[in-house]
Amino acid sequence: MNILQVYLTLAAVLFSLGIFAVITRRNAIAVLMGIELILNAANLNFIAFARFGGMNFSGHIFALFVIVLAAAEAAVALAIIINLYQNFQSINVDEAQQLKQ
Amino acid sequence: MNIFLQYTLLIYFLPLIAFGIQIFVGKRLPRQGDWVSIGAVLATLVLSIALFAGMLLDYNPTFKQNFSFTWLETANFKISMGFLVDNITIIMLLVVAIISSASHIYSLKYMEGDSRYSQYYAYLSLFTFSMNGIVLANSMMLLYMSWELVGLSSYLLIGFWFEKDSASNAGKKAFLTNRVGDIGFFIGIMSLFTAIGSFSYSDIFAGVAAGKITGTLLTLAGIGLFMGAVGKSAQFPLHIWLPDAMEGPTPVSALIHAATMVAAGVFMMVRVFPILSPDVLIIVAYIGGFTAFFAATIAITRTDIKQVLAYSTLSQLGYMIMAIGTGAYTVAFFHLAIHAMFKANLFYGAGSVIHGMHHALHKLGDHKTDAQDMRNMGGLKSKMPVTYWAMVISSLAISGVPLFSGFLSKDAILAGTLALVNRTGSHHLLLFFGFGAALITAFYMFRMIFLTFHNKPNKPKIFEHMKESPTAMLIPLVVLSTLSIFIFYTLPNVNPLSGQGWFTHLVAQHESLVPGNLNPSVYAIEESIHHSHFPAMITSLIVAGLGLLLAWLMYFKKLISAEVWTKRLRPLYTLSFNRYYIDELYDKIIYQPFLKIADWVAYLDWDVYDKYFINGFGRVTEWFAKVVGIADYDGLDQGIVDGFGRSTQRLGNSLKKIQTGKIQNYVLYAAFAIVILLILQML
Amino acid sequence: MTNIVFWFFVIMTITAALMVVLSKNLIYAAIALLVTFLGVAAMYVFLWADFIAGTQVMIYIGGILILLLFGIMLTHKITSVRISHTNVQRGVGALIVAAIFVGLVWMINFTPWLKVTTQEPLQTVHSIGTLLMTDFLLPFEVASVLLLGALIGAAVLARKET
Numbered sequence: 050m051n052i053l054q055v056y057l058t059l060a061a062v063l064f065s066l067g068i069f070a071v072i073t074r075r076n077a078i079a080v081l082m083g084i085e086l087i088l089n090a091a092n093l094n095f096i097a098f099a100r101f102g103g104m105n106f107s108g109h110i111f112a113l114f115v116i117v118l119a120a121a122e123a124a125v126a127l128a129i130i131i132n133l134y135q136n137f138q139s140i141n142v143d144e145a146q147q148l149k150q
Numbered sequence: 151m152n153i154f155l156q157y158t159l160l161i162y163f164l165p166l167i168a169f170g171i172q173i174f175v176g177k178r179l180p181r182q183g184d185w186v187s188i189g190a191v192l193a194t195l196v197l198s199i200a201l202f203a204g205m206l207l208d209y210n211p212t213f214k215q216n217f218s219f220t221w222l223e224t225a226n227f228k229i230s231m232g233f234l235v236d237n238i239t240i241i242m243l244l245v246v247a248i249i250s251s252a253s254h255i256y257s258l259k260y261m262e263g264d265s266r267y268s269q270y271y272a273y274l275s276l277f278t279f280s281m282n283g284i285v286l287a288n289s290m291m292l293l294y295m296s297w298e299l300v301g302l303s304s305y306l307l308i309g310f311w312f313e314k315d316s317a318s319n320a321g322k323k324a325f326l327t328n329r330v331g332d333i334g335f336f337i338g339i340m341s342l343f344t345a346i347g348s349f350s351y352s353d354i355f356a357g358v359a360a361g362k363i364t365g366t367l368l369t370l371a372g373i374g375l376f377m378g379a380v381g382k383s384a385q386f387p388l389h390i391w392l393p394d395a396m397e398g399p400t401p402v403s404a405l406i407h408a409a410t411m412v413a414a415g416v417f418m419m420v421r422v423f424p425i426l427s428p429d430v431l432i433i434v435a436y437i438g439g440f441t442a443f444f445a446a447t448i449a450i451t452r453t454d455i456k457q458v459l460a461y462s463t464l465s466q467l468g469y470m471i472m473a474i475g476t477g478a479y480t481v482a483f484f485h486l487a488i489h490a491m492f493k494a495n496l497f498y499g500a501g502s503v504i505h506g507m508h509h510a511l512h513k514l515g516d517h518k519t520d521a522q523d524m525r526n527m528g529g530l531k532s533k534m535p536v537t538y539w540a541m542v543i544s545s546l547a548i549s550g551v552p553l554f555s556g557f558l559s560k561d562a563i564l565a566g567t568l569a570l571v572n573r574t575g576s577h578h579l580l581l582f583f584g585f586g587a588a589l590i591t592a593f594y595m596f597r598m599i600f601l602t603f604h605n606k607p608n609k610p611k612i613f614e615h616m617k618e619s620p621t622a623m624l625i626p627l628v629v630l631s632t633l634s635i636f637i638f639y640t641l642p643n644v645n646p647l648s649g650q651g652w653f654t655h656l657v658a659q660h661e662s663l664v665p666g667n668l669n670p671s672v673y674a675i676e677e678s679i680h681h682s683h684f685p686a687m688i689t690s691l692i693v694a695g696l697g698l699l700l701a702w703l704m705y706f707k708k709l710i711s712a713e714v715w716t717k718r719l720r721p722l723y724t725l726s727f728n729r730y731y732i733d734e735l736y737d738k739i740i741y742q743p744f745l746k747i748a749d750w751v752a753y754l755d756w757d758v759y760d761k762y763f764i765n766g767f768g769r770v771t772e773w774f775a776k777v778v779g780i781a782d783y784d785g786l787d788q789g790i791v792d793g794f795g796r797s798t799q800r801l802g803n804s805l806k807k808i809q810t811g812k813i814q815n816y817v818l819y820a821a822f823a824i825v826i827l828l829i830l831q832m833l
Numbered sequence: 834m835t836n837i838v839f840w841f842f843v844i845m846t847i848t849a850a851l852m853v854v855l856s857k858n859l860i861y862a863a864i865a866l867l868v869t870f871l872g873v874a875a876m877y878v879f880l881w882a883d884f885i886a887g888t889q890v891m892i893y894i895g896g897i898l899i900l901l902l903f904g905i906m907l908t909h910k911i912t913s914v915r916i917s918h919t920n921v922q923r924g925v926g927a928l929i930v931a932a933i934f935v936g937l938v939w940m941i942n943f944t945p946w947l948k949v950t951t952q953e954p955l956q957t958v959h960s961i962g963t964l965l966m967t968d969f970l971l972p973f974e975v976a977s978v979l980l981l982g983a984l985i986g987a988a989v990l991a992r993k994e995t
Contacts (some may be wrong), residue, residue: 054946073923
């Protein structure tokens with residue numbers, strides 16, 4: 050299927066599910082998974098636009114950078130989660146609500 | 151710099167510097183700093199003598215130096231100040247310097263031990279400074295400023311012993327009475343300024359000559375200026391302050407209230423003479439003549455030695471003013487200078503006597519007897535020979551006896567009056583005033599001499615303790631007595647019967663500048679005086695001799711009983727004794743009605759205005775404030791201000807719920823926002 | 834044939850993504866995430882991005898997913914039966930997400946997309962490598978510094994405070 054809209058719709062599905070995970074999941078790692086979904090949706094869009102925009106490789110480059118950032122983000126986020134676990138004995142995000150003070 | 155300017159600047163400012171030093175640090179200086187003031191005044195004396203010597207060497211009647219600088223400049227007018235140095239200035243400077251130095255030296259002993267010794271010298275310096283300002287001024291502005299300054303120093307010195315009620319009251323009286331004259335003076339100055347646009351003498355003279363101010367307005371301006379002179383020179387009807395001013399220390403009386411300050415009015419009239427219109431001159435002549443006679447009649451019945459001298463001063467000032475009125479204004483200035491010498495001398499003599507009396511009374515422990523009352527004296531000749539001779543010489547001078555200075559000027563004044571009568575064929579009353587006053591003057595002066603120095607002592611106890619005053623007080627007496635000899639005023643002529651000499655040469659009469667030749671020319675005046683000279687001299691000699699003889703018979707030989715004549719002339723005596731009830735009259739027609747008006751105004755102000763209007767206003771305001779308070783507190787504060795707070799609090803409380811601290815809530819809100827944005831995008 | 838394979842991968846991706854979001858067991862979610870990543874990689878292949886597809890498989894599946902599994906294991910007692918099964922604000926979240934999805938789909942379908950027809954390139958690695966070494970050299974280098982920073986930062990953060 051060589052129609053842009055299909056890929057975009059698939060990306061929209063992934064994005065929406067990622068957002069849903071971020072909003073509803075209590076577990077921090079699950080939230081992180083939602084974020085990975087969102088990033089994948091973005092990447093899919095980049096590649097799709099690159100494909101249908103005259104095979105522009107800039108989109109590929111952007112996708113590469115997003116993957117790199119995702120890797121770095123995953124590493125730092127997991128470190129934070131471990132730290133959080135050490136402090137609260139839990140990684141439920143709604144229990145870490147000291148911002149409310 | 152011009153040598154005259156240097157000299158005058160020094161003469162002008164040295165006493166001011168002395169005043170500054172004395173008033174601020176005088177008390178801490180050795181001898182309370184009297185040497186500062188004395189040094190300053192002696193320096194001015196030396197400088198004045200130098201100027202005077204220069205003037206005699208120059209011998210130029212038209213000598214004139216004018217130094218002027220701009221003091222104030224606006225778009226519309228320019229006011230300049232400066233010095234005018236001519237022969238009149240130099241002579242007057244010397245007179246002031248001599249009398250002032252004498253007073254300073256005299257006060258060394260007279261004021262010794264006074265609690266405010268340094269202040270006294272400070273005031274004397276201030277006075278010298280101000281008086282020199284009057285003399286040196288080249289404009290009405292500086293003249294007026296100095297005029298008020300001498301008024302101030304006079305006030306300070308009259309009330310110097312302000313612990314005495316009479317002294318402080320006398321000070322106030324002098325100041326306030328002077329104010330009345332000064333108002334007129336100011337009006338005069340300002341009307342000249344309005345018409346001519348300048349304060350300086352030369353501009354004013356030029357303006358009058360050019361006809362910028364004429365007729366009634368010029369006459370009014372002249373009367374205004376004359377009012378200033380009436381106040382300062384204590385002419386009738388503003389003479390009342392001068393006798394009271396004798397409450398001040400005697401050296402002050404001599405310096406300020408006999409020789410210099412009271413002569414300022416005459417001096418000013420001499421300066422402005424060329425612009426006085428004929429109407430003004432007639433008024434001036436009558437006021438002066440009347441004052442001369444009227445004051446002399448009061449002097450007869452005085453028993454206080456200084457009061458006699460005070461009224462005699464009034465009388466002599468009246469002579470000068472009358473001379474100005476008759477047109478012989480250089481003669482007035484002549485008499486001013488001569489009178490300054492012998493009158494100051496008389497006061498120093500009286501001061502010497504009073505000083506002796508005080509000491510005697512102090513030794514006796516007597517504080518009730520009046521040290522100034524002549525009835526407590528008598529026979530002092532043997533105890534105070536220097537004082538006696540000084541006073542006799544001065545009395546001879548004031549009475550117009552030949553060989554003495556007073557004769558020259560008095561004779562000239564009377565000649566001027568006779569000349570006026572001859573010229574116009576009217577105004578005979580002035581002759582009566584002039585010669586009558588001369589007769590009475592000789593009488594009361596020798597009455598004073600005989601009562602004080604001759605016959606047996608009236609109070610032998612006091613007499614025993616009397617002794618001659620210290621040298622510091624006698625030096626001025628000797629110097630001034632010497633200066634009462636005619637020869638100093640007539641050189642290079644030595645004729646005792648003629649006033650012709652350096653003075654008449656150097657002080658030349660100016661033509662009147664009033665347009666239309668309304669005043670007689672200088673030539674006409676001098677010609678008529680020349681013709682009147684001989685008869686006037688004879689008459690004045692006769693009346694002076696007559697007065698002297700009367701006094702001699704009545705108070706020395708006692709051939710005529712004073713008591714009997716007092717009884718025979720009871721009404722006249724009572725009038726004279728009570729000073730013609732002038733003070734009482736003023737009390738009745740001025741003070742009492744004024745007080746009544748003041749009371750009435752006070753009633754209006756206090757009981758009506760304050761009580762009803764002001765307090766009423768207060769009550770209305772109070773009520774209004776209450777209403778506003780309610781509106782403010784209950785309405786604004788509780789409703790709007792607090793309400794605003796409360797609503798904010800409520801809003802905050804409700805908004806607080808949104809801020810859960812849970813990140814996922816926030817993400818949800820963000821997502822919701824995205825939805826809203828999408829919806830907006832779609833619409 | 835291509836179409837059948839394509840739609841298979843699409844449905845696989847969506848199903849796996851749904852599992853990631855809804856699964857009560859975190860381990861299951863992680864495995865479903867693996868499948869999702871694979872599906873996306875397949876989409877890249879359909880989009881002529883063979884290099885990116887390979888990178889996706891290597892880094893996401895080989896790196897990030899392993900990292901996540903480690904994270905799960907480090908923060909949970911591995912013996913516990915239920916590893917995270919509670920979710921929050923599901924209803925309202927679903928509503929809003931659905932709204933966003935509808936909006937996105939509406940936008941996708943009603944935007945007049947620019948369409949350029951091109952030939953499939955023979956190879957992509959050469960072009961990407963050239964671009965990375967020319968136009969995107971600076972971001973490339975910065976990315977390497979970022980990775981280094983992330984490495985050190987993760988190590989520091991994860992350490993127990995002593």
